[in-house]
């Protein structure tokens with residue numbers, strides 16, 4: 215007799231659960247997606263003990279008819295897909311017909327559901343995949359699914375669960391993500407008796423960002439889109455793509471990717487292609503090992519994206535991937551260039567007697583940000599020590615617009631905060647006050663002097679400015695060198711004596727690969743025997759001591775991180791290296807004329823906000839903040 219046997223459904227479901235249900239947050243994800251697919255507008259998530267003891271999701275969606283309520287637990291039972299052709303046009307979040315049977319096979323699950331098309335509701339209970347109850351029940355329209363004792367029958371899985379706090383943070387992160395993608399719906403997340411998130415429907419994504427992250431985060435963001443782009447395919451078809459979202463100003467520099475939220479057709483995904491597009495957009499604007507905060511919504515024809523790539527449906531494949539990549543990169547970069555956001559000086563903290571709502575929010579969002587350690591494969595270890603009871607509670611019910619109020623319960627008393635209206639009356643004597651959110655006013659700055667021979671102090675029509683002379687000059691030179699690259703007209707200086715440089719084998723290979731680009735930048739070099747090169751000329755501005763350092767820097771950068779990157783990236787890196795070495799150093803006294811020159815040239819820059827390594831160039835203490843600090847408004 216043969217050895218091969220077909221597995222029973224019970225075993226097959228548990229195997230599927232291995233892929234689909236990794237942790238409590240995966241259950242929340244599947245149930246949330248089902249609720250959204252069912253057209254719900256109000257979704258409540260309750261969890262206990264980080265979701266291990268209980269997860270309950272209540273929705274006001276379509277509900278299920280009695281027959282469907284039982285069928286839903288059969289493997290491959292779905293209402294969302296009928297034929298293989300539908301697989302190419304998936305508009306729902308679910309489609310595999312796998313989630314409910316998988317979850318039910320590793321927990322004690324109760325489904326209570328009532329479709330508006332039937333007079334009564336249905337209650338079904340399943341323990342470890344076995345149906346133990348199925349009865350009629352008087353229920354409100356919609357669906358409640360309760361999942362208790364997750365992995366009670368799979369001890370091996372249970373052992374891998376992390377602390378209650380970590381599991382809860384994953385769940386909080388997930389619910390937050392979905393609430394951001396659906397601002398028109400109400401979401402609530404309870405952990406035992408504490409309310410972690412509660413947002414009422416609002417009409418714009420901006421209002422939802424405010425509800426979830428608070429005003430301080432919103433100030434750090436630039437909203438963009440919707441931007442549309444049409445792709446004409448080789449077959450003569452037109453494919454539509456639309457992009458919108460929020461991206462952080464360059465001073466926001468996160469150490470991991472957990473603050474990057476990508477949604478494709480409303481589905482939360484992790485995707486290397488989009489992540490790469492985003493980081494390329496920030497290239498030379500923030501430091502290489504840092505990530506922005508970004509909330510990106512890409513919508514396209516369903517046929518353009520294959521969602522059937524991974525059982526947990528968090529990965530996708532784009533049919534025209536390089537088009538999508540470049541669209542996202544150019545749209546984000548274009549917006550950053552256009553908005554030229556300026557960094558403000560940090561303002562004094564509110565006194566402890568005035569609990570600052572922003573602090574509670576940032577603490578909360580920090581937790582969420584740290585939460586999903588493996589969701590975005592973070593680069594840094596995260597703090598998992600805090601207890602769930604320390605998680606602050608947010609309650610946000612007011613739409614945006616002054617006065618804005620919110621509550622949170624980690625204040626000594628349940629408190630209501632009023633965010634001061636920043637457009638209040640001006641004190642007498644101050645005729646008018648225009649606040650510029652961009653660096654547009656840079657052209658009118660009058661230099662007043664230097665601090666520490668390093669920072670230029672300047673007065674502008676919108677406040678007091680402090681400019682880092684080294685990074686400002688670096689940015690000016692960087693853009694000059696890039697322009698020269700494009701026009702093939704690098705400014706060169708000949709060396710009196712050729713400079714001879716020894717290279718390692720790796721550097722030698724790299725040199726052979728990028729010698730043309732070095733020449734374009736103004737380095738005249740030639741091979742000079744075994745693993746040695748002679749330098750005859752270098753870009754103007756580089757001191758003799760710097761030339762060798764720049765070449766080594768370029769060879770090393772290109773060897774390690776840029777081997778696979780584009781010529782554009784290589785040029786940017788060469789330009790960044792040259793300009794950093796050639797720029798005025800800190801601790802250098804400057805006369806008035808030089809300061810004026812620097813400010814004028816900086817004003818002409820395409821992107822005067824950050825040096826090519828991502829450090830901020832200028833800080834502004836706005837007139838309004840100055841007036842506020844002196845209690846004049």
Ligand SMILES: Nc1ncnc2c1ncn2[C@@H]1O[C@H](COP(=O)(O)OP(=O)(O)OP(=O)(O)O)[C@@H](O)[C@H]1O
Pocket residue numbers: 244248249252273275276277278286291292293294307308309310311312313314315357
């Ligand atoms: N909250 C809900 N409200 C109404 N119907 C639901 C709800 N949850 C599940 N269903 C029904 O049960 C079916 C099975 O759900 P299940 O999550 O197992 O599969 P799916 O969503 O179709 O696909 P996937 O496995 O990709 O999630 C769904 O197709 C849907 O018809």
Ligand SMILES: [Mg+2]
Pocket residue numbers: 244247248307308309313314
């Ligand atoms: Mg589903």
